[in-house]
Amino acid sequence: MVDVPAIELIGIDKRFGLVHANKAIDLRVGKGSIHGIIGENGAGKSTLMSILYGFYQADSGEIRVDGKPIHIRDSQAAIAAGIGMVHQHFMLVENFTVLENIMLGAEGGALLRGGVSRVRSELKRLEETYGLEVEPDAVIEELPVGLQQRVEILKALYRGAEILILDEPTGVLTPAEADHLFRILAQLRDQGKTVIFITHKLREIMAVTDTVSVMRRGEMVATVKTAETSVEELAELMVGRRVLLRVEKGPSAPGDVLLSVRNLTVKDNRGVVMVDNVSFDVRAGEITGIAGVAGNGQSELLEAIAGIRKPVSGEIFVNGQSLAKADPAYLREIGLAHIPEDRHHMGLVLPFEEYENAALGYHRDPVYGKGPFLDLDAMRDDAKAKIEKYDIRPPDCRLKTANFSGGNQQKIVCAREIERDPKVLIIGQPTRGVDIGAIEFIHKRIIDMRDSGKAVLLVSVELDEIRALADRVLVMFAGHVVGETVPNADEKTLGLMMAGIAA
Amino acid sequence: MSTASVKLPNWINYGLMPLLNLAVAFVISGLVVWLIGEDPFEAVSLMLEGALGNGEGIGFTLYYATSFIFTGLSVAVAFHAGLFNIGSEGQAYVGGLGAALAALALDHYVPWYVTMPVAVAAAALFGAAWAFIPAWMQAKRGSHIVITTIMFNFIGAALMVYLLVNVLIVPGKMAPETRTFLEGGQLPKLDWLMALFGMKLGPAPFNVSFIIALVAAFLVWVLIWRTKLGYEMRTLGISPSAAIYAGVPYVRTVIIAMLISGGLAGMMALNPVMGASARLQVEFVGGAGFVGIAVSLMGRSHPVGIVLAAILFGMLYQGGNWVSFEMPNITRDMIVVIQGLVILFAGALEFMFRPAIVKIYTRLAGA
Numbered sequence: 001m002v003d004v005p006a007i008e009l010i011g012i013d014k015r016f017g018l019v020h021a022n023k024a025i026d027l028r029v030g031k032g033s034i035h036g037i038i039g040e041n042g043a044g045k046s047t048l049m050s051i052l053y054g055f056y057q058a059d060s061g062e063i064r065v066d067g068k069p070i071h072i073r074d075s076q077a078a079i080a081a082g083i084g085m086v087h088q089h090f091m092l093v094e095n096f097t098v099l100e101n102i103m104l105g106a107e108g109g110a111l112l113r114g115g116v117s118r119v120r121s122e123l124k125r126l127e128e129t130y131g132l133e134v135e136p137d138a139v140i141e142e143l144p145v146g147l148q149q150r151v152e153i154l155k156a157l158y159r160g161a162e163i164l165i166l167d168e169p170t171g172v173l174t175p176a177e178a179d180h181l182f183r184i185l186a187q188l189r190d191q192g193k194t195v196i197f198i199t200h201k202l203r204e205i206m207a208v209t210d211t212v213s214v215m216r217r218g219e220m221v222a223t224v225k226t227a228e229t230s231v232e233e234l235a236e237l238m239v240g241r242r243v244l245l246r247v248e249k250g251p252s253a254p255g256d257v258l259l260s261v262r263n264l265t266v267k268d269n270r271g272v273v274m275v276d277n278v279s280f281d282v283r284a285g286e287i288t289g290i291a292g293v294a295g296n297g298q299s300e301l302l303e304a305i306a307g308i309r310k311p312v313s314g315e316i317f318v319n320g321q322s323l324a325k326a327d328p329a330y331l332r333e334i335g336l337a338h339i340p341e342d343r344h345h346m347g348l349v350l351p352f353e354e355y356e357n358a359a360l361g362y363h364r365d366p367v368y369g370k371g372p373f374l375d376l377d378a379m380r381d382d383a384k385a386k387i388e389k390y391d392i393r394p395p396d397c398r399l400k401t402a403n404f405s406g407g408n409q410q411k412i413v414c415a416r417e418i419e420r421d422p423k424v425l426i427i428g429q430p431t432r433g434v435d436i437g438a439i440e441f442i443h444k445r446i447i448d449m450r451d452s453g454k455a456v457l458l459v460s461v462e463l464d465e466i467r468a469l470a471d472r473v474l475v476m477f478a479g480h481v482v483g484e485t486v487p488n489a490d491e492k493t494l495g496l497m498m499a500g501i502a503a
Numbered sequence: 504m505s506t507a508s509v510k511l512p513n514w515i516n517y518g519l520m521p522l523l524n525l526a527v528a529f530v531i532s533g534l535v536v537w538l539i540g541e542d543p544f545e546a547v548s549l550m551l552e553g554a555l556g557n558g559e560g561i562g563f564t565l566y567y568a569t570s571f572i573f574t575g576l577s578v579a580v581a582f583h584a585g586l587f588n589i590g591s592e593g594q595a596y597v598g599g600l601g602a603a604l605a606a607l608a609l610d611h612y613v614p615w616y617v618t619m620p621v622a623v624a625a626a627a628l629f630g631a632a633w634a635f636i637p638a639w640m641q642a643k644r645g646s647h648i649v650i651t652t653i654m655f656n657f658i659g660a661a662l663m664v665y666l667l668v669n670v671l672i673v674p675g676k677m678a679p680e681t682r683t684f685l686e687g688g689q690l691p692k693l694d695w696l697m698a699l700f701g702m703k704l705g706p707a708p709f710n711v712s713f714i715i716a717l718v719a720a721f722l723v724w725v726l727i728w729r730t731k732l733g734y735e736m737r738t739l740g741i742s743p744s745a746a747i748y749a750g751v752p753y754v755r756t757v758i759i760a761m762l763i764s765g766g767l768a769g770m771m772a773l774n775p776v777m778g779a780s781a782r783l784q785v786e787f788v789g790g791a792g793f794v795g796i797a798v799s800l801m802g803r804s805h806p807v808g809i810v811l812a813a814i815l816f817g818m819l820y821q822g823g824n825w826v827s828f829e830m831p832n833i834t835r836d837m838i839v840v841i842q843g844l845v846i847l848f849a850g851a852l853e854f855m856f857r858p859a860i861v862k863i864y865t866r867l868a869g870a
Contacts, residue, residue: 329750361749
């Protein structure tokens, strides 16, 4: 290609205090192409895109759009330059209609009349050009997530975006919805738009992009044609060494039922039934995986089992014992450990020093101090042992937990829960926001737990993770367990089940 | 761009920033003094002279500081558990009832060192009791602790006026106050301590409660950083969701934290009631409960910081009295304005200079 790139970044550099988030990044994104940016969490992808969209200012470096150097002060300037962004978490007003959301911020006057008809006709045109059908008068909260995302894309296009940035767009989609999104992106490209696609999922990069750039620790390590690379090569570039994408795993040896859920119904904070009459068993020496698109009741199910959320009805048995009014402290005592979905929100107290978190939940155990007192030396020795065993870096138990990387934070949680040698281990999203190196390590630990005869319940929205780890797979949709299958069932069957189209 | 995530060394966080805030407060106060036609430098030197110039001044400064240590600790303990106790004022007031009842009951029969532990316990118990209802409503019903504790300040004030006017008043007297405690109901002055430094206490009411306050500060440190309860309180204070995950019982922890907080506030009453006036008077707390909020903020909820901040506010109180005495143009209300400015800069605008400091620091550290 000889023509000018749609976007050219030259020597973009950004520091946050002592953290060097972007180191002299150079990037050329060809006009009319889908350009993937891949990298582990914390590699600097989001920072780079935030600079491009005007949320941050680069410390140095130059941004060129269509060959012209421009200064992007804020997101308004980015929109004016034809850059649109589709955020990971949608920026939509839930109880507004599609049309109102698209118009928001671009009303074009104090009275809405003129704006409304203009948006309506423009929407029709966009629909026809790109195949982006949405009902303009539908209320956002009644639309499935896939369509909500489409509204986000329409919003950007309505504002005249020539360059679309999508930040981890598939996290909330079913495989089928993701495929649909990829078709839309291809169509946008064919119509001459430029798409920047940020993800940490290698499969998606291979499926949709023309070119892919790999970031690692704030640096742009490679830009390659997608057709000329492979998943293995990209993974190696991301991590900087060879990685095992498949976990070594022998056959399972299921034993007694250790965790049993019967007719469980759970409501969320708004009073909506999220888990509806669910029953299943988890056996010793077996990993039971729960697959499903995020938001179909998995979180509430986990919280109910962990004693955090009170179920409306139904029963949970651990080792045959009913847990009518069990609280998390009691559950730990009887050998149920919980690696929560959200380590920032639940699993860790981020301002605490590392050793304080290494005992969270077990702090009343006499090993951490007699009577009402804490024995800080015992806590620190224990934390140091775990740091050593789990290779937590930096190996400093006095460091504030917030200053560890996502992967190391997750290792702190895993070390704490696994080292207590529980009978039952329930795990939510064990590798969300965790770098590949740590994923490998955590997966191995989970398999070790299974092999030593523990009952493991694994909830993950990463289908690959479920397939790699689980011995049997339950699929949740809209609060129900819609089916059970084997981990090596074909993706289409699983995808249909996750979309609620029962197999 | 956010500078909030940047880690600064402790000497900046706990040394430079409070000093800078204080300096700015004084510069602005100086401007105010200058505007009303007085010499700010003379005012500062008068203030320092009044607060630290002689044994009596120091005695008064430390007397005020004693009250602020108690209320500062009270606010800090609740704050560590994520609760904003605005009710230290009322809890201290009601705590005074406990101290006074102990003194009135025992002063005829026993020496002060027997009365003291009873009075400490009674003051703490009454203060804690006054904190219990807001605590219970917060823990069980979710009624916001800020609102309920403010309301309980008013209820407490009304209750105490009623008791002093109708029940505890000395028959035939006009002043709404109890009888004067005998020596067995008074806390002795610390003149011997001043004498160690070759100074005379004079009439300043600096008394044994200062030592009780320092012991309380040490015990609070042990509680927060060396006990399982303190660990649970801090967990709850920083992350309520992590506290649920970790099995920290919410209701119990909230109530215990508030009882301790109320107890510490109640103990503040020992200082003015048994250490200074030797009787229970209307309005004896005089805003010390609210100053405790500023002291706790400025001391970063750490007992050492609280003791230092309390002494600073003691200096402001005593020095301020002296200035308004020597410079009639600067009225008592002016002094309150200056104190308000210190609270504003040390408390509310605590982090105002942080972004700038972070920038300078990272430039110096990066170079």
